[in-house]
Amino acid sequence: xxxQTLILHNGNxxxxxxxxxxxxxxxxxxxxxxxxxIHQKYTYARSxxxxxxxxxxxxxxxxxxxxxxxxxxxxxxxxxxxxAFIEQGDHIIATSxxxxxxxxxxxxxxxxxxxxTTLVDTTDLNNIKDAIKPNTKLLFLETPSNPLLKVxxxxxxxxxxKKHNLITILDNTFMSPYFQRPIELGIDVVVHSxxxxxxxxxxxxxxxxxxxxxxxxxxxxxxxxxxxxxxxxQDSFLLLRGIKTLKVRMEESQNSAIKIANHLKTLxxxxxxxxxxxxxxxxxxxxxxxxSGFGGVLSFKTKNVxxxxxxxxxxxxxxxxxxxxxxxxxxxxxARMSHYAIPKDQREKMGVTDNLxxxxxxxxxxxxxxxxxxxAIK
Ligand SMILES: Cc1ncc(COP(=O)(O)O)c(C=O)c1O
Numbered sequence: 047x048x049x050q051t052l053i054l055h056n057g058n059x060x061x062x063x064x065x066x067x068x069x070x071x072x073x074x075x076x077x078x079x080x081x082x083x084i085h086q087k088y089t090y091a092r093s094x095x096x097x098x099x100x101x102x103x104x105x106x107x108x109x110x111x112x113x114x115x116x117x118x119x120x121x122x123x124x125x126x127x128x129x130a131f132i133e134q135g136d137h138i139i140a141t142s143x144x145x146x147x148x149x150x151x152x153x154x155x156x157x158x159x160x161x162x163t164t165l166v167d168t169t170d171l172n173n174i175k176d177a178i179k180p181n182t183k184l185l186f187l188e189t190p191s192n193p194l195l196k197v198x199x200x201x202x203x204x205x206x207x208k209k210h211n212l213i214t215i216l217d218n219t220f221m222s223p224y225f226q227r228p229i230e231l232g233i234d235v236v237v238h239s240x241x242x243x244x245x246x247x248x249x250x251x252x253x254x255x256x257x258x259x260x261x262x263x264x265x266x267x268x269x270x271x272x273x274x275x276x277x278x279x280q281d282s283f284l285l286l287r288g289i290k291t292l293k294v295r296m297e298e299s300q301n302s303a304i305k306i307a308n309h310l311k312t313l314x315x316x317x318x319x320x321x322x323x324x325x326x327x328x329x330x331x332x333x334x335x336x337x338s339g340f341g342g343v344l345s346f347k348t349k350n351v352x353x354x355x356x357x358x359x360x361x362x363x364x365x366x367x368x369x370x371x372x373x374x375x376x377x378x379x380x381a382r383m384s385h386y387a388i389p390k391d392q393r394e395k396m397g398v399t400d401n402l403x404x405x406x407x408x409x410x411x412x413x414x415x416x417x418x419x420x421x422a423i424k
Contacts, residue, residue: 049224050293056107058100069100071283093271097279101286102254105244108223108289110230111256113263115270116282120219120239121147122275123253127237128156128184129273130265131213136183138163139174141198143191143396145217145239146387152186168198169329171206178210187233188217190329193345193380193404194397195220195320197329200336204232213262219243219371224296225339229258235266240277242371243342246288246295250281295373295409299342302412306405307344309416315423317347317401343370345380345404353423354379354401360422363414370406375415378404 047055061069072095077088088094098116106114117123128151132138140152142165152163166173168187185207189198200216207214215235216228222243228236238244240252257263270276277285300323307321322333323340333340348354357377358366364377368384378384385398393399407415 053108053224053292054290056104058103058107069097069283069286071279072096073279091279092274092276095276095279095282097286098277098282101277101282101289104286104289105223105238105240105254106256108227108292109218109236109256110223110227111236111258112260113257113266115255115266116240116277116285117253117255117270118275118277118281119251120145120237120241120253121151122273123237123239123255124148124215124217125151125155126269126273126275127215127235127255127266128152128186130262130269131215131235132156132159132161132183134160135181136161137179137181138184138186139168139177139182139212140165140186141168141188141191141196142166143194143196143398144186144188145192145219146385148186148188148217149385150387167196168203169196171199171202174203174206178206178212182210182212185212185214186217187214188219190220190322190333190341190343192220192384193320193343193378193402195322195327195329195341195343195345197322197327197333199332200228200231200233207234208232220341220343221337221339222292222296222341222371224292225300225341226337229256231336234259234262240285241369243292243296244289244371245285246291246371246373247284248369248372248374248376250284250288252277252281252285296339296342298409299407300339302410302415303340303342303344303405303407305412306407306416310344310346310419313420315349315353317349320345342407343404344407345402347399347401348403349401351400354403357403357419357422361418362421363410363418364405370404372406373409375408375410376406378406380404 102114321344
């Protein structure tokens with residue numbers, strides 16, 4: 047079965063109880079137990095809910111995994127996945143320009159339990175090898191990274207991880223399973239902010255985690271059920287609905303992103319364009335070996351900060367907002383939004399300077415989006 051068909055027919059789309067073509071919102075916290083001596087599947091909705099279960103099975107299937115878990119946010123998915131594997135005194139190696147929230151929990155929360163993190167530029171595999179210590183447990187990757195779209199060699203990382211017994215977690219938010227399926231490349235745990243491309247409509251905060259290994263699945267379920275940061279039935283329904291159009295949304299935003307990236311490169315007020323779909327992007331060739339597309343997110347630097355302010359003040363079609371992956375195009379300012387949690391000197395070292403803007407390309411006509419940016423700067 048081709049992937050496009052799997053999105054719609056993965057075995058989790060029809061409600062077994064009624065035959066409905068959409069899994070209903072099972073808005074129930076608890077379930078009648080006919081005989082308490084006999085184990086029944088659904089007892090209490092923190093542990094299992096049929097709408098959430100349909101979503102979890104769908105994402106597991108789309109990520110080529112076996113077990114999926116849905117959380118109340120991407121950060122809940124990421125924190126729960128990390129919690130499932132670490133113990134006091136462990137060491138984590140993470141991509142240096144990860145999402146600001148991931149940076150925050152690694153450096154300001156897990157450190158409270160004696161878990162240390164070394165941030166390295168994972169685009170150079172030697173940096174990972176050099177950072178490994180006897181107590182290193184996890185390799186946390188985000189590729190393409192946020193917001194500079196740096197590409198890490200996934201297979202190279204998996205090889206290092208296997209050699210040193212590290213568990214690999216990869217944040218696949220930017221690519222979505224439509225373009226990149228890290229489990230097929232040997233990654234142990236995939237995490238997503240489902241708020242973004244999986245949901246696709248800027249109306250849900252959610253997260254998912256997918257694994258193939260049964261033991262890892264038990265560990266993640268233990269944290270999901272124990273911490274209880276589960277996704278609600280209503281939000282699970284919305285994500286299931288969003289997923290149905292994943293292919294068309296991803297293809298359309300990518301086509302427009304390519305057009306916009308190529309156009310921005312020709313403008314004299316642009317200092318640099320970061321989009322892995324451009325031949326000139328450092329990660330272009332690696333991405334081609336590990337993903338089937340380049341995604342719908344790009345970033346650019348203007349010549350000065352004044353221009354950034356002018357664009358944000360004057361754009362009409364682009365929403366100036368945090369987040370990405372929705373049907374409507376979004377312009378964000380990483381230095382003040384997604385990466386504000388990272389201290390300025392650290393941020394600048396990562397390349398997240400005050401003249402950097404990030405674009406999440408939605409489904410509007412790309413010419414209108416280009417004109418809007420050009421009018422704004424004028
Ligand atoms: C790459 C990435 N990972 C994780 C997150 C966190 O997800 P959420 O906001 O759903 O908690 C985000 C949010 O912007 C993100 O961009």
